[in-house]
Amino acid sequence: MAAGSVWKGTLSFGLVSLPVRLVNAHQRHGPQFHQFVRDTNARVRYRKVNEETGEEVRTADIVKGAPIDDEDEYVVLESEELEEIAPGRSKAMEVERFVPAGAVEARYFDGAYYLVPDSKAAAKPYTLLCSVLERQERLALSTLVLRDRQHLVLIGPQSGVLTLSTLWWPDEIRDPAEIVPSFPDVSVADRDLDLAGQLVDAMAEPWRPEEYTDGYQERLEELIQAKASGRRMHHPSRPAPRENKVVELTDALRASLKDDRKGDRPAKGTKGKKTAGKSSEPRSKAGSKAGSKAGAGAGAKRTRSGRTKSSAADLESMTKRELMGEASKAGIPGRSTMTRDQLQDALAGSRRFAGAS
Structure with missing residues (x-):
């Protein structure tokens, strides 16, 4: 797998397929901090310890436990049991449908990646898919197994390349009615709407x-x-x-x-x-410069x-x-x-x- 790639496989739509690589679209800037004991050069390290004895635990002796009805009770899951139901490292990503651009709400978006053609032969179908999605203003919806987890993904053109966004599953989206407190019904006066519109116009600029x-x-x-x-x-x-x-x-x-x-x-x-x-442009419809x-x-x-x-x-x-x-x-x-x-x-x-x- 090429340097920087997080996934490598085949993207297909209909009977057209092309080899692609997935590369992170983001790179966090800034220094990486480490922890030290004050007035020394000694680094602070973290160990996995037994909370009852305080002794360090080997990785081989660690198992996963999932809480059941009562949070004080857990069921232990062995690595072999988890591997049996894991989705596997799939090397294929098939477009299931095309949806209108802008149809997916911002709250569904998670990670962002670039899809890169992985061979010279992939250049033509890659360019074809990028161009047709841009012309028809649509996005490709598919699923992808990444890091032992299945993701819903959205593929679309941006700056001449295909980008892939992992999405939250619908049942992972929190219902705003459960979070946002209820407030009384109010009406907004036309006068305030006009003033707010002027303020939005005054602050409006290209991205x-x-x-x-x-x-x-x-x-x-x-x-x-x-x-x-x-x-x-x-x-x-x-x-x-x-x-x-x-x-x-x-x-x-x-x-x-x-x-x-x-x-x-x-x-x-x-x-x-x-x-x-x-020279400056008018900053609002009110006419002020x-x-x-x-x-x-x-x-x-x-x-x-x-x-x-x-x-x-x-x-x-x-x-x-x-x-x-x-x-x-x-x-x-x-x-x-x-x-x-x-x-x-x-x-x-x-x-x-x-x-x-």
Whole structure:
């Protein structure tokens, strides 16, 4: 099995079959932590021990037990008994049906993988399946035995390749009626619907995943590098959380619209690729604009490469989200916890804006 593959076999639809490999679509970023005894280099290890004697137990002496009616009673299951009913390591995955794209609710999705053709001969049927699913806006439904467990899977095209998502079985989905507490029936006024619609329009933007970064991960990496080089990190103080005052719904919607137009809405993650040099679009149907941006008028300077360099006035006119994007480009540490004013001050003093008037 090729490196990185978690499964290898044949995918078939009708009488068409092709060899494929399954590769993880995700890779968790960040350092892997280990545990040590304080003030020593001794690693902390975990052992399997007998809870009654405290003695370590060999793997060969461990069996599995499943609780029955009373949780204090268990039935012991031997490895041989489990192997007899296991689904086996199937090397075949057959499409059972095609369903409309978007028909499966988000709560059913679990893991994500890429399906990769495993031979040159598989390239044509692979491309055919990817193209026809994209044209007809459908997804392939199948089952797959992965890691000794049977999974319901959904296969579809994405970015020119086939992706496979494992799904939760229907009886594994929790009924929201059992979890969400009941609340009284309420009616929503048209006035509030209109205001909420304006707020949604004001905050509506295309999905650009590259604009989001893990702010905590950035700070963690900065901390590790600082400690490794004997430095101390000094992050700006976190802004005080907003008070959770009970506000009338209509007033809250109006205040949210006003806040968004000023650009002071809290950013979720590090976001923003809007650069100085492009004039802003209307931010809501109410007609408010976020302010004139640099590059289209006076105040913008050109570098030797022809790119626009922002002035202090340009920074003043930017929204918090745009400042966050510029701070990300400038590599300013601790930016994800900064207020709008702190972002503006940090950008004004950075090399990116050095020399701008």
